[in-house]
Amino acid sequence: MSSVMINFKGLFIISAIVRLVLLFYGIYQDEHSVLKYTDIDYYVFYDSLISLVQKNGSPYDRDTFRYTPLLTYVMYPCLWNIHLGKVLFITFDLLCGVYIHKILKKTNTKYPVYGTALWLLNPMVIAISTRGNAESIMSLLMLLCIYLFINKSYTLSAIVYGLSIHFKIYPIIYCIPFSCYFINKYMKTKQFKFIINWVLFGFVSLSALISITYVVYKKFGNEFLEHTYFYHMIRSDHRHNFSVWNMVLYMEQIPQVIKQDVFLVNNKKYGFFEINKILNNKSLSTLPQLFICTIVPIMLFFKKTNSSNSLEKLIKAIAIQTMLFVHFNKVITSQYFIWYLTYLPFFVDYFIEKFNDKKYFELIKLAIIWISSQGVWLLFGFMLEFQNKNVFVELFVAGCFMLIGNVYVISKLIEAV
Amino acid sequence: MSNQIVNSRLSILYFNKSYLYTEDHTVIEQDDQDILFKNNLIIKDIEPTDVYYQERYNIKINNTHSNVKFTYKGNDKFKYNTDNILKPLFLESGFNKYVFQQNNTRFDNEHEFINNIKEFINEYNIHLSMIDEMFQKLSNGQGFYDTIELTIMNDKLLLQITYPQHIFEEEKIIDLNNFSDTGMFFTTKENKLDTNVQGMIYKLNENKFQKTNFYISLYENDLTEMELFDLKFHQDGIHPDIFVTTQGSKDLKTYNPYANNCNRYLLLDVPKQAFVNKFDNQIKFDDKNWKLVDISEESIDLEAPDYKIDSYGNAYYLFKKENFDLAHVNDVSDFKFNLHNRYIDSAFANQKNYSHFEFEYFAFDHCKDVSRDFIMTPFNQKSHLGGYYVKNFANPSLKTQNTYTNLLKHGKEVIEIPYPNTSNFYKIQASTWLVVFLSISYLLKKIVFSNKKKTIKKDKKKH
Numbered sequence: 001m002s003s004v005m006i007n008f009k010g011l012f013i014i015s016a017i018v019r020l021v022l023l024f025y026g027i028y029q030d031e032h033s034v035l036k037y038t039d040i041d042y043y044v045f046y047d048s049l050i051s052l053v054q055k056n057g058s059p060y061d062r063d064t065f066r067y068t069p070l071l072t073y074v075m076y077p078c079l080w081n082i083h084l085g086k087v088l089f090i091t092f093d094l095l096c097g098v099y100i101h102k103i104l105k106k107t108n109t110k111y112p113v114y115g116t117a118l119w120l121l122n123p124m125v126i127a128i129s130t131r132g133n134a135e136s137i138m139s140l141l142m143l144l145c146i147y148l149f150i151n152k153s154y155t156l157s158a159i160v161y162g163l164s165i166h167f168k169i170y171p172i173i174y175c176i177p178f179s180c181y182f183i184n185k186y187m188k189t190k191q192f193k194f195i196i197n198w199v200l201f202g203f204v205s206l207s208a209l210i211s212i213t214y215v216v217y218k219k220f221g222n223e224f225l226e227h228t229y230f231y232h233m234i235r236s237d238h239r240h241n242f243s244v245w246n247m248v249l250y251m252e253q254i255p256q257v258i259k260q261d262v263f264l265v266n267n268k269k270y271g272f273f274e275i276n277k278i279l280n281n282k283s284l285s286t287l288p289q290l291f292i293c294t295i296v297p298i299m300l301f302f303k304k305t306n307s308s309n310s311l312e313k314l315i316k317a318i319a320i321q322t323m324l325f326v327h328f329n330k331v332i333t334s335q336y337f338i339w340y341l342t343y344l345p346f347f348v349d350y351f352i353e354k355f356n357d358k359k360y361f362e363l364i365k366l367a368i369i370w371i372s373s374q375g376v377w378l379l380f381g382f383m384l385e386f387q388n389k390n391v392f393v394e395l396f397v398a399g400c401f402m403l404i405g406n407v408y409v410i411s412k413l414i415e416a417v
Numbered sequence: 418m419s420n421q422i423v424n425s426r427l428s429i430l431y432f433n434k435s436y437l438y439t440e441d442h443t444v445i446e447q448d449d450q451d452i453l454f455k456n457n458l459i460i461k462d463i464e465p466t467d468v469y470y471q472e473r474y475n476i477k478i479n480n481t482h483s484n485v486k487f488t489y490k491g492n493d494k495f496k497y498n499t500d501n502i503l504k505p506l507f508l509e510s511g512f513n514k515y516v517f518q519q520n521n522t523r524f525d526n527e528h529e530f531i532n533n534i535k536e537f538i539n540e541y542n543i544h545l546s547m548i549d550e551m552f553q554k555l556s557n558g559q560g561f562y563d564t565i566e567l568t569i570m571n572d573k574l575l576l577q578i579t580y581p582q583h584i585f586e587e588e589k590i591i592d593l594n595n596f597s598d599t600g601m602f603f604t605t606k607e608n609k610l611d612t613n614v615q616g617m618i619y620k621l622n623e624n625k626f627q628k629t630n631f632y633i634s635l636y637e638n639d640l641t642e643m644e645l646f647d648l649k650f651h652q653d654g655i656h657p658d659i660f661v662t663t664q665g666s667k668d669l670k671t672y673n674p675y676a677n678n679c680n681r682y683l684l685l686d687v688p689k690q691a692f693v694n695k696f697d698n699q700i701k702f703d704d705k706n707w708k709l710v711d712i713s714e715e716s717i718d719l720e721a722p723d724y725k726i727d728s729y730g731n732a733y734y735l736f737k738k739e740n741f742d743l744a745h746v747n748d749v750s751d752f753k754f755n756l757h758n759r760y761i762d763s764a765f766a767n768q769k770n771y772s773h774f775e776f777e778y779f780a781f782d783h784c785k786d787v788s789r790d791f792i793m794t795p796f797n798q799k800s801h802l803g804g805y806y807v808k809n810f811a812n813p814s815l816k817t818q819n820t821y822t823n824l825l826k827h828g829k830e831v832i833e834i835p836y837p838n839t840s841n842f843y844k845i846q847a848s849t850w851l852v853v854f855l856s857i858s859y860l861l862k863k864i865v866f867s868n869k870k871k872t873i874k875k876d877k878k879k880h
Contacts, residue, residue: 036698043696062696244852248846251837252842253722254839257839257842277843288854288857292857295861300864324860384835385655386653387654388653388654388834388835390770392838393838400849404856407859407860411860411863414864
């Protein structure tokens with residue numbers, strides 16, 4: 001296993017060919033089948049471009065466009081050919097592979113090519129970009145940010161970090177591991193430059209975020225802020241999704257539930273706790289997520305772990321934090337998995353060591369738990385969506401299994417830090 | 418100051434020309450082109466099918482700017498002949514105007530309804546004219562009627578009482594002086610497709626009469642049977658599929674020789690529990706087949722649960738068949754799209770924990786025919802279509818329109834979606850928090866304890 005059977009160049013070429021084949025297959029399927037290969041979001045991006053450029057309107061004229069208008073501009077080549085946006089996303093996806101490989105080499109990973117393969121040959125990653133989902137932009141921005149960071153180009157890294165927060169809010173949580181890195185370094189070396197770099201990184205990233213957001217705000221006004229940021233803060237997706245919170249947030253909006261809460265009878269009290277009372281789940285559900293996403297990176301950094309390399313620890317902390325953020329989130333869809341699959345390659349040494357130690361079952365167990373937790377949920381999701389079966393209870397249990405299964409996977413990845 | 422009547426009309430509908438022009442009638446005389454009425458209309462042998470008394474008042478109604486129509490159908494379930502195409506026309510047209518039925522209130526209780534009208538009449542100090550006596554009888558529970566309608570439109574009140582034919586068992590004398598005008602109409606089925614309506618409107622005081630002649634086209638049954646068009650509804654999942662199939666083996670002209678310059682439409686009347694997503698791939702990319710050309714609501718929030726939507730009750734989605742050809746010999750097409758349900762349905766669940774609601778569909782050809790001055794449309798009877806159809810297809814103010822409509826298919830479908838057992842809510846809420854709490858505890862335990870042990874073990878192994 002230690003010998004590298006394929007080099008990065010070969011891996012990259014194969015990955016590019018696979019993506020190109022799927023790109024053309026997608027075009028074929030879209031034209032010949034009622035079931036479209038292209039992701040619905042791709043048409044949302046495309047429609048926003050048409051609204052902006054051809055109809056001289058706003059990208060937000062297109063319902064459900066909840067992104068920065070910069071994404072609309074990224075889609076610009078689609079004016080020449082509708083599929084060019086996908087080509088761009090595939091390019092970003094392949095560039096992610098390039099930066100993953102660079103970072104893996106920089107952090108002295110033993111198996112950089114295998115690690116890169118975890119991204120480039122990941123079927124979920126390939127499907128997401130070839131179907132026209134824009135998540136590869138976020139992955140590329142964060143990988144570029146990390147690459148610049150580990151090369152100590154803190155100013156450039158901070159600019160990219162600010163841009164990535166502008167694109168989607170969630171990378172803001174990485175301010176905790178980034179801060180932990182600088183503070184940890186300072187505590188170990190007592191060199192004040194790390195505090196200066198910390199302040200610089202924070203200031204530049206904040207300035208970049210504010211500047212870019214302000215420019216976009218000046219052009220697109222309040223609707224940009226409403227759709228791109230505020231909507232995600234108040235969002236509670238009443239449609240079914242993987243989140244453990246989904247069922248409770250769905251049901252608490254049903255008038256019948258509200259009614260039985262208002263005209264409360266037989267309220268069971270256990271000490272101070274009222275069991276039969278609707279909690280403010282929409283707001284309260286953010287607390288466990290914030291807590292775990294804050295405490296875990298801090299604990300990982302300031303606790304003795306297997307990783308002695310701070311940069312390696314930073315990347316793994318970001319990976320684990322992202323996974324926690326996704327699985328404790330109020331809304332989880334498949335594309336959110338890409339947020340943390342971006343960092344999966346940085347655990348390659350851990351996986352291969354397990355393999356070399358012939359702990360195959362542990363690896364298989366991890367894979368089975370991660371896949372089956374989705375599989376069980378998707379089975380009941382299918383029964384509800386496509387067979388109209390009343391499986392809300394089963395779906396709720398599957399949501400719990402999804403969280404528990406992924407918490408187990410995260411706990412195993414924590415061992416690798 | 419009392420509100421006096423400003424106009425009243427007596428309308429009598431016949432189905433046979435011979436009823437109007439009987440040889441021995443004493444009422445109507447025809448001498449070449451002159452038609453004479455006497456003061457009294459004697460209804461005896463001619464047996465009119467329906468008699469409508471209408472009175473109009475100009476009053477300022479408080480608290481509403483809406484055009485509303487209150488209808489009560491009598492307990493006597495008089496079955497109208499299905500061929501009686503005139504009745505809906507008259508019910509909808511009032512005084513030379515269509516009723517845009519934006520709000521419709523039904524009363525389940527006859528007594529309550531009549532009392533409501535009575536209070537209304539008293540409140541606005543309305544003096545009923547010809548129908549006063551009838552109304553008094555009704556309020557005393559003695560009257561006989563088929564329908565009572567109170568319509569308010571543009572501050573004008575229209576009160577209408579309809580009598581079915583079979584109450585005239587004895588000779589009845591109606592003083593025509595009591596009415597501003599009298600209308601008599603009869604119909605002739607000219608061919609398989611068209612019905613001709615002829616008659617006259619007579620103004621006694623002015624001694625003027627006006628002949629009326631217009632056509633109604635009713636192809637509904639014929640074309641449906643021809644299977645030129647088919648619409649199927651299918652629900653496997655929570656998003657019901659709608660299939661629209663056009664058969665291309667028939668030429669519409671064969672069945673409708675008058676058809677000319679037609680467009681084909683599909684109109685969906687969907688409650689707010691569901692919606693048609695105009696961004697759906699099927700709709701966007703199959704628009705060479707059927708194109709979504711209009712939605713009655715400008716902004717339909719695709720993500721809101723139904724009970725948070727108060728801007729509309731139902732939405733109308735209008736699809737137009739692209740490149741529609743009357744001689745569509747080779748036009749065979751299939752079109753499929755979804756209706757999207759909003760997951761939270763404010764309706765109550767049935768015993769099987771499913772909630773349900775209805776949507777209605779209409780497929781029709783809308784044709785222009787300049788050769789006829791005025792062709793009425795049977796679609797007017799679809800009053801539940803509200804103002805949408807009338808505004809877009811049958812607006813009488815658009816004199817140049819000269820259009821008529823052939824209803825191809827009409828139906829209602831019931832959508833059923835699963836409804837969670839709401840009594841489980843508190844258990845689900847408690848379980849969710851428990852799972853989250855245990856997950857966090859496990860992770861913290863793992864970081865604090867397990868990792869350290871593993872590290873130590875590993876170190877020992879190395880040594």
